[in-house]
Amino acid sequence: MSNVRTWSLSKLDSLLGTCFPYQRCSYETQEEIKTYRSPLSLQKFAKEHGYFSHAPLLSFVSSSQGDLKVVQGALENTVEVDNNWLDFCVTELLCKALAYRDIALSHEIKIPVRNLQNQIFLETFVLDRIFNLWQQMPAFGWIPKNSHISSLLIFRGTDCSLTTKRSLASLFSDLDFSGPGFSVFRKAKLQIQEWLAQVHQKKKTARVLGCSLGGALAGHTFIEYYDLLSKESSVAFHPPGVFKQEKKNWNQLEKEIKQRFITYVAQGDSVSKVGSLIGNRYVLSIDAELKPLVAHTLLFAGQPLLICQNAREL
Incomplete structure (x- = not known):
């Protein structure tokens, strides 16, 4: 079955590459280039568990405890x-x-963070809330055990399994005429606000994070509730952009607030060509042209050479 899956994905990506050529899915960049070389451990993880692999974990939902480990x-x-x-x-x-793991409440996981002295250590985070955004589409509220460390509200991206109600709901959300994820956010905004206010009071103010549809949901949340969020950056990977109403709301924010949202897009990815991107935008690439689906799902942190550039201002 895994061989059939990877073969089918490769054929699909070839078709997408024909429909959305690399040149049309590229982003203009500024001249300054930053490069990063991944440690072998992350290269191994990316190769063995990428979306196109025989044991996918990236952008692929599972509830296995082994996968979580x-x-x-x-x-x-x-x-x-x-x-x-x-x-x-x-x-x-x-x-x-992590966003694609189905995890029980109160589960603990260790995540590298920086303290106020800029030292790196492993902080224990506890799964405090599992949101049902719409039709069981989840988001995950993680809180640190120590104060003065940001909590994390992580939105899951599109679930392409097509085997569950929540998977179909996420695909419908991608096609939302008011903007990908916007209607889902409006349905769930009160429960999101309640949790953000709760962790804010505990001095564990949250960042919002997500990839793809999850990145769009992170953007909607930031625009609406930036005043409840951490001063640390909230982040979206490969999101579709916002549409007319949310673009207007974004434009009304002050410059220093806008600086707190970071958007990463990938050369070759067609998804982020939809709508208007928000935040400080960075363009990711490697030393090869990527087809749309690979560009959208690749773990850039696990590549032998990553190239990162500031997007050219629109």
Whole structure:
């Protein structure tokens, strides 16, 4: 079955590459280039558990405790990363790997964080809330055991399994005429606000994170509730952009607030060509042209050479 799956995905990606050529799915960048070389441990994880692999964990839903242990190991291995790239690598794993694990309430996981002295250590986070955004589409509220460390509200991206009600709901959300994920956010906003206010009062104010549809939901949440969120950056990987109403709301925010949201897009990914991207935008690429589905699901933190550039201002 895994061979059939990977063959089918490759054929689908070839078709998408014909419909959305690399040149049309590229993003203009500024001249400055930053490069990163992944430790072998993360390269191994990306190769063995990428979306196109025979044992996928990235952007692929599972409830296996064994899968969760593998993701925990990958998170711990990020301490091998150059300090300047640690936050990027950890956040990408949270959005593309941890977000796709089905986990029970009160589960604990260790995540590398920085303290006020800029020292890196493994902080224990507890799963405090599982949100039912719509039709069992989940988001996960993680709180740290120690105060003055940001909580994490992680939105899951599109579930392409097509085997559950929540999977179909996420696909319908991608096609929302008011903007991907916007109607789902409006349905769930009160429960999201309640939790954000709760952790804010505990001095464990949250960041919002997500990839793909999850990144769009993170963006909607930031625009609406930035005043309840951590001063640390909230992050979206490969999200579709916002549509007219949310773009207007974003434009009304002050510049220093806008600086607190980061969007990563990938050269070759067609998804982020939809709508208007928000936040500080960075463009990710490797030393090869990527087809749309690979570009959208690749773990860039696990590539031998990552190229990161600021997006050119629109």
